[in-house]
Amino acid sequence: MSTDRRISRIVILGGGTAGWMTAAALSRSFGRSVAITLLESDEIGTVGVGEATIPTIHWFNDLIGLDEAEFLRETKATFKLGIEFVDWTRPGHRYFHPFGQYGAPLPGVAFHHRWLKARAQGSDVPLSGLSLAARLAAEGRFAKPVGDARSILSTLGYAYHFDAGLYARYLRRLAEAAGVVRVEGRLRDVVRDGDDGQVTALLTERGETLAGELFVDCSGFRALLIDGAMGEGLEDWSHWLPCDRAVAVPCARVAATTPYTRSTARAAGWQWRIPLQHRTGNGYVYASAHLSEDEATATLLANLDGEALAEPRTLRFTAGTRRRPWRGNVVAIGLSSGFLEPLESTSIHLIQSGIAKLLTLFPDRDMDPALADRFNQLFGRDMDGIKDFLILHYHATSGRDEPLWRHCRTMALPDTLSARVAQYRRSGRLILDSDELFREASWLAVLDGQGVIASGYNPLTDAIDADTNRAQVEQIAQVIARAAPTLPMHDDALAQLIGAP
Numbered sequence: 001m002s003t004d005r006r007i008s009r010i011v012i013l014g015g016g017t018a019g020w021m022t023a024a025a026l027s028r029s030f031g032r033s034v035a036i037t038l039l040e041s042d043e044i045g046t047v048g049v050g051e052a053t054i055p056t057i058h059w060f061n062d063l064i065g066l067d068e069a070e071f072l073r074e075t076k077a078t079f080k081l082g083i084e085f086v087d088w089t090r091p092g093h094r095y096f097h098p099f100g101q102y103g104a105p106l107p108g109v110a111f112h113h114r115w116l117k118a119r120a121q122g123s124d125v126p127l128s129g130l131s132l133a134a135r136l137a138a139e140g141r142f143a144k145p146v147g148d149a150r151s152i153l154s155t156l157g158y159a160y161h162f163d164a165g166l167y168a169r170y171l172r173r174l175a176e177a178a179g180v181v182r183v184e185g186r187l188r189d190v191v192r193d194g195d196d197g198q199v200t201a202l203l204t205e206r207g208e209t210l211a212g213e214l215f216v217d218c219s220g221f222r223a224l225l226i227d228g229a230m231g232e233g234l235e236d237w238s239h240w241l242p243c244d245r246a247v248a249v250p251c252a253r254v255a256a257t258t259p260y261t262r263s264t265a266r267a268a269g270w271q272w273r274i275p276l277q278h279r280t281g282n283g284y285v286y287a288s289a290h291l292s293e294d295e296a297t298a299t300l301l302a303n304l305d306g307e308a309l310a311e312p313r314t315l316r317f318t319a320g321t322r323r324r325p326w327r328g329n330v331v332a333i334g335l336s337s338g339f340l341e342p343l344e345s346t347s348i349h350l351i352q353s354g355i356a357k358l359l360t361l362f363p364d365r366d367m368d369p370a371l372a373d374r375f376n377q378l379f380g381r382d383m384d385g386i387k388d389f390l391i392l393h394y395h396a397t398s399g400r401d402e403p404l405w406r407h408c409r410t411m412a413l414p415d416t417l418s419a420r421v422a423q424y425r426r427s428g429r430l431i432l433d434s435d436e437l438f439r440e441a442s443w444l445a446v447l448d449g450q451g452v453i454a455s456g457y458n459p460l461t462d463a464i465d466a467d468t469n470r471a472q473v474e475q476i477a478q479v480i481a482r483a484a485p486t487l488p489m490h491d492d493a494l495a496q497l498i499g500a501p
Helices: 015-032 055-061 068-075 111-120 132-139 164-177 293-301 345-359 369-395 404-411 415-427 441-447 461-465 465-485 490-498
Strands: 009-013 036-042 078-079 082-086 094-098 157-160 181-184 187-192 197-204 209-210 213-216 245-251 260-266 269-275 280-286 315-316 330-332
Touching: 009 015, 009 111, 009 197, 009 209, 015 036, 015 055, 015 164, 015 345, 055 157, 055 164, 055 345, 068 164, 068 245, 078 490, 082 132, 094 132, 094 441, 111 461, 111 465, 132 465, 164 181, 209 369, 209 490, 213 269, 269 293, 330 345, 345 369, 369 415, 415 441
Parallel strands: 009 036, 009 213, 036 181, 082 260, 213 330
Antiparallel strands: 078 157, 082 094, 187 197, 197 209, 245 280, 245 315, 260 269, 269 280
16 A cells, blocks of 8 residues: 555646646646646637736746746737826826836835925925836836846836737647646536545546546636535625626737736726737726626727727626635635736736645645645735725725715725725835735835825934935936936837847
8 A cells, every 4th residue: 555645646627827827837846746637628718818917927937937038929928017097096197006116225214205204395206206117117118127226227027918818828838848638628527535525536528537636726717616516605805896897809009019007997997908019908897787788898999099809708707705715625726716806917916826825835645724724824815915905996086976986985995904094194104914915115106196195104214314315315216217218118128038020
């Protein structure tokens, strides 16, 4: 009798971005020491909308050893320096959530307290003037960060826009080359152990048996294993995030690339714009209680840059999470684990967050429940933190009287968010846990951008002479203003990197 309790067979249900990211990461990490099988059907479409990412994507691409230039070519990717929010604070207003840092690292307190003190002393430097990423985005430029902290380029961060379908196809090629076996077909039945209820095999409609010791549910909203087999329901967050539909359509490119995602508030939700090399992705995320599908589609089609390239597609979803995305020997990754709308481009991050936690807490065949508990706790914290950040966007608005926006402005907030906003209003402080996804710069961008004003700052800042502090803050703004025009336009930087003619 073998005493080896190591897992030797992993079965992934579902392809798409989640399935192939999981397959690529597991095959890269385990090599051929673990047999990995992925079941997917060409007949079942993937959501394939999440085409914008955040800087954590670099961790995943590094993990699986992607060459950046090849990745950019294969997925028709462009660079992303942040998100522009149009008409959110109030109609006619716009602000930018940049990647990277504001200002520059100076001794003493966090830089934004320096800025708050300078503003209190009469400085008129806007927050956006202290972000090189925001300045480059506004001018259509792009540069990569450098490691030298003395350079203003060290304050940059960046991510990508890419075609999610092409990304999944690219990862599939890498995973299959590393030994992952793809089985074409649909799931017919789930075989479970009569004693402990663990899944032992998936049966396909063609009669194949896919046996394993660990099963990863990447079946999207259908959640066929985590919900269908294991009975783990969804905790519904739609009272805080009432948008439950999206209509999406690509359109032709008509201008130079804007190196950022744009989110424009609409009567019953918001519209995204994501520029790729070969087309522009567009969609309207909306609340079906306040808008019909026909009205949403008409609004979207009336607000495109160029000619629509396909028929609009509609998605239905519920904002929420599964509190136990790991149950027994089933781990849900991607949309099967829960869903948060793409307002801050977190969908692909949450896939890789699940993958990272699974690798760190990887079990043996005994499926130690303490590992699952830890996974669920950490993933839950990730979801809760992102949920609060998204709610802030909807809540901190003015000047809109449509029913959705009235509801969001007056709704009761999660206690965690109420406390954070109140603390910032009082003291300018942003009190974050070390493992939160969105850091000080992100919270600051949205709070300040949407009119939540800090009335104080860290008293330590008063140890710095007021005139000296103001001069240093304004000098950094001048360095950014001088640096930006010396950097390349986005499309030139991209062409140089990918070797385009």
